[in-house]
Amino acid sequence: MLLSYKRMNQHATARTLITEGRKLFASKGFDGASVREITTRAKANLGAVTYHFGSKEALYHTVLEEVFDDLAMRVEAAAAGPGTPDTRLRAIVAAVFDFFRGAPDAPLLVIREIAKGGPPPMPTVPRVRRVFAAITGVIAEGQEAGTMRRIPPFLGAFTLMSQCVWFSVMGPRMPAMLNIQIAPATLSEQVADHIAEVVSRALAVEDSHA
């Protein structure tokens, strides 16, 4: 009983380290977030990151695994949903917007590492591949069925994801940047609908396009 209580506490400490680590990695980057600040905010001792994860990098990777697993699972679920390939691509756009609404820090977690010019953080690679595989799978299905034009499917996935990711980073700054008057929620809805329509049009078969 005492042991299981201790285990529960250990689990709670690990979770708090993930939560506080995530906040600091997003606001300060991997290099800027210190183990001391993470453990202080988590009300844990200085050795807690090493004890629970092995290293600051391993904690960072755990954060990225959780965040990008969530993205990959949402996209895979939407890709496997009901409806035509076109309907499912629209559902994927909605799923990606839902993901970024719940995890607006996701781009910030990797943006500085990408700015450094090195490879993207290791845990993101297989998960971004899953995202692209799910999208290209739906496109290939549409191409097989003759309802989508035969371009390399990764280009369709690029059109979908690049617009969603860019909007998740720049969206909150768009009204001020472009001097347009629009409520953030309205803008987000309008852009999500627009991206879904753009992807649909990008893949429409030649005959139906002027």
Add this chain to the structure above:
Amino acid sequence: MLLSYKRMNQHATARTLITEGRKLFASKGFDGASVREITTRAKANLGAVTYHFGSKEALYHTVLEEVFDDLAMRVEAAAAGPGTPDTRLRAIVAAVFDFFRGAPDAPLLVIREIAKGGPPPMPTVPRVRRVFAAITGVIAEGQEAGTMRRIPPFLGAFTLMSQCVWFSVMGPRMPAMLNIQIAPATLSEQVADHIAEVVSRALAVEDSHA
């Protein structure tokens, strides 16, 4: 004669500070680039940044003005070029790709400031507005002529710029990230053509679209 020679040297120092500052701001961010390192690389004395620009921030702003003026001018030139609105939007995509080929560091110069969550660096705002104004102007023209569908023009500009910017950042990493075999130059050409086609389809009038 002596004075004009001295002025030439002063001008040369200012230019070298801009060049070396740009490299360091791109690789280390505004905070990471120290005045000491900039002046050392420029073979200037420690006070040279203050003497020529007033502050590190003013040097950073000078760099951003030059880089984003170049982008704005290229887009404005393509927007004012010959051909139909559709042809000119395609020319704008090509111009933006040309810009990023010559200035692959442009996103890196601002990405960390954006990651901080504050407003974008001041000199980028009027220049990004010029870019969007040029693109939305062409779209509005197409809408007037009845050859482009009536969506808010900024959405068309968003579709154009978001894909170009995302590719300029992630393009070099795409083949490894997505595990596809393609030469970088081929990929760049293929994506530029694809974006131009996507923008064209995004704006095609309803009747001509299934």
